[in-house]
C-alpha cells in the first residue's frame with residue numbers, strides 16, 4: 073500500500089505524554105488516490121496520530137511509513153511529502169494572507185516567482201483573493217481555515233494531513249472543501265482527514281479508521297459501511313397503518329420522537345431490503361411520508377462501537 077506515491081502504513085504505534093497514553097496501539101493505512109477518514113471522540117488520539125504522521129512527534133514504539141519513509145529516521149523527507157493542516161491556523165499575525173503562503177513556500181525551498189504564483193493560485197482556489205493583502209489576523213475562523221488549507225497545499229504535497237478541516241466552514245465552503253479533496257484524491261494524492269462531522273465524511277471519504285482511547289478499533293471502506301445493517305426511520309399517515317403492515321411482515325420496530333413527530337425505526341440488512349420494504353408499504357396503500365436512514369453510514373458504525381461513547 074505504501075509506495076513512492078505517498079501511501080501511509082502504521083503498525084502498533086504508541087505515544088505517551090508522561091502518564092497519559094495518547095496513542096496506545098494504532099494500526100492505520102491510507103492508500104494513495106483515496107480519502108481516509110480518522111474518526112474518534114474527543115481525546116481519542118487523532119491529533120497525536122496526525123502529528124506523528126507529519127513527523128512533528130516521534131512514536132515511543134511501533135512502525136510508521138509515509139511514502140515509504142520513516143518520519144523518525146528522516147523527518148525532512150516526510151515533510152517534503154506532507155501538507156499539514158492543523159486544527160487552527162497558528163499565529164503569524166503581522167503577515168498578509170499572501171505572505172503566509174509565500175513564507176511557507178520559502179520554507180519548502182520554492183523559488184520566489186514559483187511560490188508567489190502558487191500562492192495566488194491557491195488564494196483563488198480557496199476563494200480568498202479579496203484578502204490577499206489583508207493581515208491574516210483579520211480573517212474570520214472559516215477564512216483562516218481556508219488559508220490554512222491553502223498553506224498545506226503550497227508545495228503540492230503527495231500526502232495531505234488535515235485535522236478537522238471543515239470546522240468553522242459555512243455550508244458553501246464545506247461543499248468546496250469536499251470537491252477539492254475529491255479532486256486531490258483523484259489526482260493520486262493520499263488524503264487523511266479527521267472530523268467529528270460524520271455525515272460530511274460519508275461524502276468525502278473512501279474509507280475510515282475508527283479510534284477509541286488511543287486504539288484503532290475498526291477499519292472499513294465506505295462501501296462496507298453502506299452495506300451494513302442500518303437503522304431506518306419511517307413515517308406514514310396514519311402511523312397505525314404502518315404499524316399494521318410492519319407487524320404483518322413480522323418486522324420489529326421501535327417508536328421514536330414525540331406525538332407531534334412520531335416515527336418508527338426498523339433495522340434493515342441492506343439497501344435492497346430497504347427498497348423491498350418501501351415498495352411493499354406503498355403497494356399495501358400505506359401513505360409513506362418519510363423513509364430514510366437514521367444516520368449516515370459512518371455514523372452507523374460509530375454508534376455500533378460500544379467503546380467509550382460518552
Ligand SMILES: Nc1ncnc2c1ncn2[C@@H]1O[C@H](COP(=O)(O)OP(=O)(O)OP(=O)(O)O)[C@@H](O)[C@H]1O
Pocket residue numbers: 089092093094095112113114115116117118119120121
Ligand atoms: N502534549 C501533551 N501533553 C499531555 N497530554 C497530551 C498532549 N497532547 C495530547 N495529550 C492527551 O492525549 C490524549 C489524546 O489527545 P489528542 O489531541 O490526540 O486527541 P483528539 O482525538 O485529537 O481529540 P479532539 O477530537 O478533541 O481534537 C488526550 O487525553 C490529551 O489530553
